[in-house]
Amino acid sequence: MNSDNGRKIFLSDLDGSLLTKDKKVSPKTMDVLKRFVAEGNTFAICTGRDINSALSVYEGLGVTFKGSYVVAYNGGQIYDVDNKCTVFRQGIEQGLARELLDMAKEYGIYVHTYNDHFILSEVYNECTEYYRRVIKTPLIIADDITPYMDVPPCKIICIELHDHEKQERFRLAVLDKYSDKLDLMYSNDYYLELIPKGSGKGNALIRLSEYLNISRENTIAAGDGENDISMIEAAGLGIAMINAPDVVKQAADVVTKTDNDHDGLADILASQ
Numbered sequence: 487m488n489s490d491n492g493r494k495i496f497l498s499d500l501d502g503s504l505l506t507k508d509k510k511v512s513p514k515t516m517d518v519l520k521r522f523v524a525e526g527n528t529f530a531i532c533t534g535r536d537i538n539s540a541l542s543v544y545e546g547l548g549v550t551f552k553g554s555y556v557v558a559y560n561g562g563q564i565y566d567v568d569n570k571c572t573v574f575r576q577g578i579e580q581g582l583a584r585e586l587l588d589m590a591k592e593y594g595i596y597v598h599t600y601n602d603h604f605i606l607s608e609v610y611n612e613c614t615e616y617y618r619r620v621i622k623t624p625l626i627i628a629d630d631i632t633p634y635m636d637v638p639p640c641k642i643i644c645i646e647l648h649d650h651e652k653q654e655r656f657r658l659a660v661l662d663k664y665s666d667k668l669d670l671m672y673s674n675d676y677y678l679e680l681i682p683k684g685s686g687k688g689n690a691l692i693r694l695s696e697y698l699n700i701s702r703e704n705t706i707a708a709g710d711g712e713n714d715i716s717m718i719e720a721a722g723l724g725i726a727m728i729n730a731p732d733v734v735k736q737a738a739d740v741v742t743k744t745d746n747d748h749d750g751l752a753d754i755l756a757s758q
Contacts, residue, residue, distance in 0.1 A: 577638025
């Protein structure tokens with residue numbers, strides 16, 4: 487591991503990548519991260535989670551290294567941990583968000599969105615409960631969440647646990663109507679993410695590296711989901727987890743030899 491060619495930055499997805507199935511960073515991987523940062527490099531988590539959940543995980547994992555960043559909402563918000571401030575934020579205009587919420591109702595799809603402090607939903611059902619098994623951000627349920635969207639939301643998430651074809655019909659309908667304003671991707675088999683055009687993880691990597699004056703060739707990104715592809719493709723070294731779908735592996739420069747439960751990232755990051 488060295489930084490002879492200048493400072494490097496490593497952006498990592500959380501679930502299925504940096505974290506084990508127990509939602510922890512293993513001791514070996516943690517040791518590699520510590521040495522990476524000690525050599526003057528920068529570490530950032532890059533997740534689809536909302537900013538509150540992302541910061542909670544960041545602090546709880548013990549990866550609070552000096553100079554770190556948290557990228558939330560699939561790239562919609564970049565947060566400077568040391569200075570406790572947002573350095574970039576891009577949201578979906580509130581009127582468009584309202585249209586998308588109404589459209590989801592027409593298609594029978596569960597959706598929720600966020601403001602700076604809460605998950606916002608107009609229904610509470612098994613999809614809400616499934617999501618909140620892991621995500622502990624406080625929740626507001628209201629017949630009309632429009633008054634709570636006091637800032638343009640960085641993301642809308644559509645959850646369908648049983649009928650993927652119905653979810654696909656909704657995705658295609660949204661693309662047909664709003665492809666100039668939104669990017670859509672699946673973060674797992676059940677979660678369809680709607681984000682502002684151009685605010686994905688790949689653009690977050692570019693924005694953060696430029697903000698820190700780190701060359702693209704010195705950027706490293708790792709992930710296991712379709713929402714990680716843009717980041718993996720944008721990085722100087724794009725890493726796909728061996729547990730990732732083939733479409734993610736095809737986008738990567740290298741695939742880990744072991745999965746997220748067996749220090750998949752450690753050896754590759756140690757060699758940088």
